[in-house]
Amino acid sequence: RVIGDQRLTYEELLTVMTQVEAILNSRPLCALSSDPNDFEPLTPGHFLIFRPLTAPPERDFTAVNINRLSRWQLIQRIQQDLWKRWRQEFLHTLQQRTKWLLPATEVTPGTVVIIHQDNIPPRQWPLGRITALYPGHDAVHRVADVQTASGVIRRPLAKLCPLPSQ
Template structure:
């Protein structure tokens, strides 16, 4: 019991959200908040938070600034995101109260519409998918991007307090840098094909700081702009499938199969904020399986409370004696 460790299941295959091929950017989007950061407003100091929307397939990012971390700020930021990048099919996030409350308010607003409008807008509803509590690795795609932008912010601003306009400008420039990162391996041979970037699909060119490429008339299929944009999109997806997608398949860790955690099993919940002797112990009441059939999260009943945690935060224990179960 004192030396037990969680049994992490074998790494799953790529989820459908990572494979939305030939779909618009931000079709499946991960969202998270970061901060706070101090800004100067006159002679006083105030806090601002950042929010990141990350395309799960093309790895494009959209950054915005929040005045607070509440539901209203999140919904207004979501409206700005939808106006600029389009309505996503699904939003993936952690169990933040602002995200949960935002989903509830959107559902209530949709239910208040007339039936005719509901039928017309049903296809534009956003599906919210929440990760289990205490499972940051479930959102590793956007958590790693937050690490990159925090490093860029630290390099740019350091510890100084700036105005809100400066902070917003820096975030926008960092967004352009992150969207200019190449997808996949970058070859040192100039004869090799250049890797694609998220900006190739978002802007039609790999880098926002470069001028628009002028194609000769002989290379254009037609003078119509929509056909030109279609050629660029086809170029992006062909390189994405051939050169970048295969690099996502190897499993770097969690390569061994483990026995699935079953309902009725006794488990200890790992809590890094408490000493091991105080970690709660309970009975697994419900399990949630992934697309591959392996159990990824479970609900543990500890006395009168239920805790939902990933399997990587649960330690399987021997069954309790019958006399302890009845107490």
């Protein structure tokens, strides 16, 4: 669905599949250490090459008409569409919250989370560790203080994605 009706050569398809592999192997699984000041996540890339797989951000081609793109730009657009779909499908499963009819297992201080930010691509979303939770008027936690590499920030729980292993 991401590629649509585009026809790719073998080399282009191989490039796209390699980028998809890097995207999937760069997703954070859990915290690398129990140190509260360490924000390096363990990724599948650590098992493959003993370090995270990272890629520099590319120019955004999602707003450009497909027939105006060069072949390299088309591959970049496919990668960006994949990131968009990954963000919409996978990250939303991490963020699912149910209606507060029954007490649910919530995040607790010390939980490692991905901090969802609308203005940057998902691969650049920072990781943080929850340090404090603040309840709303109905005693349900709605806001958290999150320790990041650059300091402590306050975010709504709707913008925090606990890592799958948490």
